[in-house]
Amino acid sequence: MGDCIFCKIINGEIPAAKVYEDEHVIAFLDISQVTKGHTLVIPKVHKENLYELDDEISQNLFKRVPKIANAIKTAYEPAGLNLLNNNGELAGQSVFHFHMHLIPRYGKGDGFG
Numbered sequence: 001m002g003d004c005i006f007c008k009i010i011n012g013e014i015p016a017a018k019v020y021e022d023e024h025v026i027a028f029l030d031i032s033q034v035t036k037g038h039t040l041v042i043p044k045v046h047k048e049n050l051y052e053l054d055d056e057i058s059q060n061l062f063k064r065v066p067k068i069a070n071a072i073k074t075a076y077e078p079a080g081l082n083l084l085n086n087n088g089e090l091a092g093q094s095v096f097h098f099h100m101h102l103i104p105r106y107g108k109g110d111g112f113g
């Protein structure tokens, strides 16, 4: 999709630190991590937001989230983890290719919340 930065990551046009990848989904470290291990999970098809996901895309995407969360848990050993998704500029969305944030939590003052 034209100028979409996340499509460029999917296509390998720009680099990203990949956490997980299969035919439908890719997960990679956020370029500006709010906490250590902050990861983004995206579908490989360009969909702008939550409202645009159909059943097939949703299933292929969401079913992988626990596995990715477990990989983060093993790698970083956080005390907790937030799953977050912003839809629309007002809600804080800045990249208009659907994504979920997985934000490991380490305690008060860890940079988030």
Ligand code: 5GP
Residues within 6 Å of the ligand: 005, 016, 017, 028, 029, 030, 031, 032, 033, 040, 085, 086, 092, 093, 094, 095, 096
């Ligand atoms: P949003 O604000 O749309 O919910 O989240 C977009 C996220 O994408 C931000 O946390 C931002 O740091 C991240 N991001 C923006 N551009 C890039 C990039 O080129 N590479 C990576 N890995 N993350 C990016």
Ligand code: ZN
Residues within 6 Å of the ligand: 001, 004, 005, 006, 007, 008, 045, 046, 047, 096, 097
């Ligand atoms: Zn895209």
